[in-house]
Amino acid sequence: MAKDRSLMIAIIGIFVMAWIIGGLNIQGKSAGSAASTSCSDSDGGINYNFTGTINWNNGTYQITQTDKCDSTGKILYEYYCYTPNSINTWGQMTKYTCPYGCQNGACLKSSVPTRRCGNGIVEGTEQCDDGNTISYDGCSSTCRVDRVTRRV
Ligand SMILES: [Ca+2]
Ligand SMILES: [Ca+2]
Numbered sequence: 001m002a003k004d005r006s007l008m009i010a011i012i013g014i015f016v017m018a019w020i021i022g023g024l025n026i027q028g029k030s031a032g033s034a035a036s037t038s039c040s041d042s043d044g045g046i047n048y049n050f051t052g053t054i055n056w057n058n059g060t061y062q063i064t065q066t067d068k069c070d071s072t073g074k075i076l077y078e079y080y081c082y083t084p085n086s087i088n089t090w091g092q093m094t095k096y097t098c099p100y101g102c103q104n105g106a107c108l109k110s111s112v113p114t115r116r117c118g119n120g121i122v123e124g125t126e127q128c129d130d131g132n133t134i135s136y137d138g139c140s141s142t143c144r145v146d147r148v149t150r151r152v
Contacts, residue, residue: 039081039089043067046080048096051105054079056091063091069102076102117143 036059043052053066065079076096083089098107115123118141120131126143133141140146 037089039083039091041079041081046078046094048076048078048098048107049109052079054081054091056081056089065091065093067105069098069105073101073103074098076105076107117141 037057039054039056041052041054043050051067053064056063056065067079068077069075070077074097076098078094078096080092080094081089082092096107100108100110102108115126117126117129118131118133120129122129122143127145128139129143130137130139132139135141136146138146
């Protein structure tokens with residue numbers, strides 16, 4: 001009987017601990033009834049390449065957080081749902097340093113903008129860009145200055 005009681009106390013203790021931890025994680029507010037708590041993440045979890053929004057709801061409080069970049073444009077604040085067991089779920093945030101920078105709540109895939117000869121903008125190693133990829137018109141198909149102009 002004494003064993004049953006200590007087991008009961010231990011179980012209650014775990015629930016109380018879970019409730020306290022769960023409550024504190026949501027900006028110090030009480031999580032209330034944990035059983036009805038739900039959390040969804042539009043980018044499916046920790047996904048640095050997509051801007052996601054988490055929606056946490058326990059029937060009393062609702063918290064919505066969208067991934068965002070910090071003011072340096074390098075650090076991503078990635079939000080995700082943390083569900084340690086079948087009773088608890090809450091929103092968590094992890095900081096991630098994007099290797100190529102952060103923009104609009106997601107990491108950029110590359111720091112090098114896509115250069116293209118023929119787009120009318122002189123970029124990178126291009127000597128010229130006249131908006132086309134025709135050679136012998138002053139600017140070649142590889143965006144080099146044509147040395148020879150074809151007589152028409
Ligand atoms: Ca996410
Ligand atoms: Ca994301």
